[in-house]
Amino acid sequence: MTDFSVTKAQFDLPEGMIYLDGNSLGPLPKAAKSRVAQTVSDEWGQMLITGWNKAGWMAQPTNLGDRIGRLIGAPTGYVVLGDTLSIKVYQALAAAVDLVPDRKVILTDSGNFPSDIYMADGLIKALGRGHELRVVAPEDIENAINDEVAVLMLTQVDYRSGRMHDMANLTAKAHSVGAVTVWDLAHSAGALPVDVMGCNADFAVGCSYKYLNGGPGAAAFIYVAPQHVENCQPALSGWLGHEAPFAFDLDYRPGTGIERMRVGTPPVIQMAALSAALDIWDTVDMGKLRAASIELSERFIKGVEATCPMLTLASPRDPEQRGSQVSFAFDQGYAAMQACIARGVVGDFRAPNIMRFGFTPLFIDAEDVDQAISIIADVMQNKLWNSPAYQARSAVT
Amino acid sequence: MTDFSVTKAQFDLPEGMIYLDGNSLGPLPKAAKSRVAQTVSDEWGQMLITGWNKAGWMAQPTNLGDRIGRLIGAPTGYVVLGDTLSIKVYQALAAAVDLVPDRKVILTDSGNFPSDIYMADGLIKALGRGHELRVVAPEDIENAINDEVAVLMLTQVDYRSGRMHDMANLTAKAHSVGAVTVWDLAHSAGALPVDVMGCNADFAVGCSYKYLNGGPGAAAFIYVAPQHVENCQPALSGWLGHEAPFAFDLDYRPGTGIERMRVGTPPVIQMAALSAALDIWDTVDMGKLRAASIELSERFIKGVEATCPMLTLASPRDPEQRGSQVSFAFDQGYAAMQACIARGVVGDFRAPNIMRFGFTPLFIDAEDVDQAISIIADVMQNKLWNSPAYQARSAVT
Numbered sequence: 001m002t003d004f005s006v007t008k009a010q011f012d013l014p015e016g017m018i019y020l021d022g023n024s025l026g027p028l029p030k031a032a033k034s035r036v037a038q039t040v041s042d043e044w045g046q047m048l049i050t051g052w053n054k055a056g057w058m059a060q061p062t063n064l065g066d067r068i069g070r071l072i073g074a075p076t077g078y079v080v081l082g083d084t085l086s087i088k089v090y091q092a093l094a095a096a097v098d099l100v101p102d103r104k105v106i107l108t109d110s111g112n113f114p115s116d117i118y119m120a121d122g123l124i125k126a127l128g129r130g131h132e133l134r135v136v137a138p139e140d141i142e143n144a145i146n147d148e149v150a151v152l153m154l155t156q157v158d159y160r161s162g163r164m165h166d167m168a169n170l171t172a173k174a175h176s177v178g179a180v181t182v183w184d185l186a187h188s189a190g191a192l193p194v195d196v197m198g199c200n201a202d203f204a205v206g207c208s209y210k211y212l213n214g215g216p217g218a219a220a221f222i223y224v225a226p227q228h229v230e231n232c233q234p235a236l237s238g239w240l241g242h243e244a245p246f247a248f249d250l251d252y253r254p255g256t257g258i259e260r261m262r263v264g265t266p267p268v269i270q271m272a273a274l275s276a277a278l279d280i281w282d283t284v285d286m287g288k289l290r291a292a293s294i295e296l297s298e299r300f301i302k303g304v305e306a307t308c309p310m311l312t313l314a315s316p317r318d319p320e321q322r323g324s325q326v327s328f329a330f331d332q333g334y335a336a337m338q339a340c341i342a343r344g345v346v347g348d349f350r351a352p353n354i355m356r357f358g359f360t361p362l363f364i365d366a367e368d369v370d371q372a373i374s375i376i377a378d379v380m381q382n383k384l385w386n387s388p389a390y391q392a393r394s395a396v397t
Numbered sequence: 398m399t400d401f402s403v404t405k406a407q408f409d410l411p412e413g414m415i416y417l418d419g420n421s422l423g424p425l426p427k428a429a430k431s432r433v434a435q436t437v438s439d440e441w442g443q444m445l446i447t448g449w450n451k452a453g454w455m456a457q458p459t460n461l462g463d464r465i466g467r468l469i470g471a472p473t474g475y476v477v478l479g480d481t482l483s484i485k486v487y488q489a490l491a492a493a494v495d496l497v498p499d500r501k502v503i504l505t506d507s508g509n510f511p512s513d514i515y516m517a518d519g520l521i522k523a524l525g526r527g528h529e530l531r532v533v534a535p536e537d538i539e540n541a542i543n544d545e546v547a548v549l550m551l552t553q554v555d556y557r558s559g560r561m562h563d564m565a566n567l568t569a570k571a572h573s574v575g576a577v578t579v580w581d582l583a584h585s586a587g588a589l590p591v592d593v594m595g596c597n598a599d600f601a602v603g604c605s606y607k608y609l610n611g612g613p614g615a616a617a618f619i620y621v622a623p624q625h626v627e628n629c630q631p632a633l634s635g636w637l638g639h640e641a642p643f644a645f646d647l648d649y650r651p652g653t654g655i656e657r658m659r660v661g662t663p664p665v666i667q668m669a670a671l672s673a674a675l676d677i678w679d680t681v682d683m684g685k686l687r688a689a690s691i692e693l694s695e696r697f698i699k700g701v702e703a704t705c706p707m708l709t710l711a712s713p714r715d716p717e718q719r720g721s722q723v724s725f726a727f728d729q730g731y732a733a734m735q736a737c738i739a740r741g742v743v744g745d746f747r748a749p750n751i752m753r754f755g756f757t758p759l760f761i762d763a764e765d766v767d768q769a770i771s772i773i774a775d776v777m778q779n780k781l782w783n784s785p786a787y788q789a790r791s792a793v794t
Contacts (some may be wrong), residue, residue: 012442021446028442033434036666040433044613045409045425049418049745050738057613084661086635087484094523110647115636115661118649122634126491126523135647209662215441216454216665237519238483239512248748250507250532252515264481264512265606267664268613269433341447348446351645 002288007362010280011213018368018375020347023187023325023358026213032276039272051268060271061262065221067278068212071286072185072204073195074223080258081274082266085186085207085220087236089119089153091261092182092203092222094235096151097123097131099180099202099228103150104131107179111138111158116184120153123235138163142173149179156194157187157323160350162315164192164323168199175200180228186210189221191324191360192293193286196223203228211324211360212281214274222261229257238263280362292361294319296369297326300357303373304328308380314354325358338390339379345372399685404759407677408610415765415772417744420584420722420755423610429673436669448665457668458659462618464675465609468683469582469601470592471620477655478671479663482583482604482617484633486516486550488658489579489600489619491632493548494520494528496577496599496625500547501528504576508535508555513581517550520632535560539570546576553591554584554720557747559712561589561720565596572597577625583607586618588721588757589690590683593620600625608721608757609678611671619658626654635660677759689758691716693766694723697754700770701725705777711751722755735787736776742769 012028013019019027043055052058065079072079082088097106106120117135124131136144138158145152152174157164171181180202188194190211196204204223208214224232234254239245240262243253254260298319304311311328330336330353337349347357357372379385409425410416416424440452449455462476469476479485494503503517514532521528533541535555542549549571554561568578577599585591587608593601601620605611621629631651636642637659640650651657695716701708708725727733727750734746744754754769776782 012438014443014445017445019445025441025446025448027445028437033437033442036437037430037434040425040430040612040670041409044422045430046411048411048414048416048424049422049743051422051613083480083484084635086661087480087633090633113636114639114645114647117647118634118636118639121649122632123523125630126520126632127525129525207662215437216448217663217667219664220661233522235519235523236484236487237515238481239510239515242511242515246748248511250511250514252518264483264617265604266614267616267667269670270614270664270666273437273666346446351643 002283002285004292004361004365007280007284008365011363013363016344018345018372020345020357020359020364020372022360022363023191023210024348025209025216026211026277027363029213029276029280031279032215032273035276036269036272039269057266057268060268061266062258064271064274064278065258067282068189068208068221069223071194071281072189072223073197075197075226078226078229078258079221079223080261081219081221081271082262083220085205086115086119088205088220088222089116089184090123091234091236092205093120093123093151093153095224095232096180096182096203098233099231100150100178103148105134105148106131106151106153107134107136107144107149108153109138109141110135111160111163112155113159113184113186116153116155141165142170145170145173145177145179147177149174149177151182152179153182155184155186157191159187160354160356161327162323162325164321167201171199171201187323187325190281192290201225208274212274213277215270218270218274219267224258224261232260234260236263240264284362289361293324293359296359296361296364296366297322297324299366300326300359300369300373303370304376307373307377310380324360325356328355329353330355332385334393335390336379336385339385339387340376343375343379345375399680399682401689401758401762404677404681405762408760410760413741415742415769417742417754417756417761417769419610419757419760420588420607421745422606422613423608423674424760426610426673426677428676429612429670432673433666433669436666454663454665457665458663459655461668461671461675464679465586465605465618466620468591468678469586469620470594472594472623475623475626475655476618476620477658478616478618478668479659480617482602483512483516485602485617485619486513486581487520488631488633489602490517490520490548490550492621492629493577493579493600495630496628497547497575500545502531502545503528503548503550504531504533504541504546505550506535506538507532508557508560509552510556510581510583513550513552538562539567542567542570542574542576544574546571546574548579549576550579552581552583554588556584557751557753558724559720559722561718564598568596568598584720584722587678589687598622605671609671610674612667615667615671616664621655621658629657631657633660637661681759686758690721690756693756693758693761693763694719694721696763697723697756697766697770700767701773704770704774707777721757722753725752726750727752729782731790732787733776733782736782736784737773740772740776742772
């Protein structure tokens with residue numbers, strides 16, 4: 001059984017801070033410090049070029065991919081790490097449209113993360129084959145799945161509201177009309193149990209610096225379903241996705257299975273931090289995590305609503321329809337969040353008016369939630385946000 | 398004046414190893430250890446999400462890009478860091494073909510690094526507009542530049558032989574027929590003076606883990622000439638290349654200038670190592686570096702040829718036509734290199750028969766070269782490579 005007091009002790013959390021932003025950037029696993037130092041000093045420093053074999057750097061993208069695979073219901077050998085989430089979206093979508101060459105519609109919703117939409121837009125322009133990116137409201141997505149659709153591309157959990165799509169049902173509906181699916185798990189992996197195989201998802205992508213705690217700029221991952229992986233012609237056909245990268249042939253031949261989704265040299269030092277984070281994840285039961293996450297977020301909603309009537313819940317009230325975050329709408333949300341942060345409750349703000357709080361049982365417990373509620377109540381009841389210092393916006397929020 | 402005994406002291410080099418493979422993976426700058434530790438513990442650990450502003454993570458790709466820019470002759474504001482070299486090749490090439498829409502030939506040579514060719518191949522397939530990748534021998538490249546060519550895509554220094562293209566002349570010839578150029582500087586940046594502005598190069602890309610010593614998996618860079626940068630419609634249109642990433646608009650609008658070549662979240666921990674490496678580069682005069690590099694490689698060729706008649710020089714004899722590496726051809730090259738490595742002289746092997754040695758004045762001096770010659774002479778004269786242990790190939794060489 002997962003003991004979250006044990007996992008909490010494995011993170012370095014700043015004194016006096018209640019960090020409800022693990023949905024944006026996870027905190028530092030204590031072991032990452034020595035793991036990264038070891039990779040830098042003992043591996044890079046002492047092994048130099050031989051580290052690619054001796055220290056296992058070359059195999060890390062699939063080794064770490066498999067460990068993430070367990071958290072999202074992927075079988076061994078179908079997840080690989082690399083690049084950034086935007087690049088992985090591009091790879092997945094390019095492969096997906098190829099599987100349904102006679103249709104031109106890529107369907108998504110307006111709650112998708114903008115970069116996914118931008119990458120789709122760039123791919124469509126590059127392809128120049130008349131594909132259409134059809135963007136509908138999240139609540140209209142199910143009805144919009146029809147036999148014009150080539151690819152259904154969705155982020156499972158909305159980054160603003162935490163609203164969660166029903167991955168199994170939407171995937172089944174997509175398949176029933178002959179479409180394939182690309183799921184972005186940025187706010188799902190490490191947040192709740194995901195079952196890409198059980199849902200029959202075709203492609204899935206995600207990042208590892210949010211709930212997975214891989215560190216700022218940690219690499220992304222991609223899953224390709226077993227029935228598709230050998231049929232994908234990679235659009236980003238880099239040498240490390242080649243069947244024999246070190247033969248240095250001039251002709252590209254895709255590697256076996258998921259290896260073909262590799263592109264260039266993997267970020268070895270970043271991967272060291274992620275491997276330390278995954279040591280913690282290896283001990284976690286995702287069902288227990290989900291139960292704890294719901295308990296914490298329900299407690300938070302109840303406490304905030306009881307004390308802050310000026311905040312409007314912007315997340316689904318039903319926990320079954322919510323990821324692992326809770327959002328409240330407030331017109332002065334930016335300033336209010338700055339005031340909370342100044343008092344040690346760190347969430348974040350998303351335009352136009354969303355105050356976002358992430359619940360991450362690995363290092364947040366009920367006592368943290370109660371303290372956070374009391375600080376937020378103080379900020380809201382006493383209008384502590386009403387200070388010029390909190391109104392001035394920085395570039396990154 | 399650059400003092401290379403001072404720069405040498407700034408690297409952690411394994412005791413008893415003569416590392417002639419800095420052209421493949423540069424060694425560890427001593428300062429990278431504390432810099433990375435600081436980024437992990439003090440920035441990620443203590444600042445968490447606020448590190449994007451407070452620690453300057455978000456600005457690192459352009460800040461580090463500008464420091465690399467000085468080494469390649471780029472003006473401030475036209476180089477940005479991110480992703481891997483293969484991705485940057487894709488971005489540059491996609492933008493380049495768009496600039497010459499009425500032509501279909503992408504011209505390159507068979508000495509180009511295979512991944513550049515693979516990425517071009519993938520782009521051509523994705524575009525589906527009948528582009529042709531025309532691959533000629535390196536010595537035929539100049540004559541192959543004609544008015545069918547849309548883009549001349551070359552790696553300046555051949556990864557196998559060290560043969561160097563004349564970037565200024567070939568760029569001028571390309572422009573004279575109305576083509577644009579994409580230069581891969583993987584074996585040029587930090588190896589010799591490069592002048593992208595003086596050569597009037599249109600696009601240039603490179604990696605930072607070879608001569609630049611940024612660490613395994615360090616990010617790549619891209620330069621776009623001032624006259625093109627505002628006209629480029631990024632094919633990989635990620636959110637951090639958006640004009641206002643944190644407005645989370647659904648429509649992509651490219652960012653100002655080189656910012657548009659950013660894609661996703663930058664690798665913060667990798668960048669910390671690179672920033673320590675660039676502290677050393679900031680002190681280096683590239684003219685002095687080139688003089689020292691030529692002196693070392695000439696000394697090496699002379700010494701090896703005097704003692705090892707069975708080795709055939711596979712690099713240009715004229716140092717003006719060579720990068721900062723020296724290659725010898727030998728049928729048993731793989732085993733011979735293993736025997737050298739076992740005795741502390743670390744170069745590498747490239748199929749089919751190339752023994753490759755990199756000369757990096759920042760941490761290799763004349764004494765190292767003399768010791769290397771004597772060890773190589775021992776291996777070759779006494780056929781020490783003739784052992785089964787050295788014949789067995791590992792996956793990565």
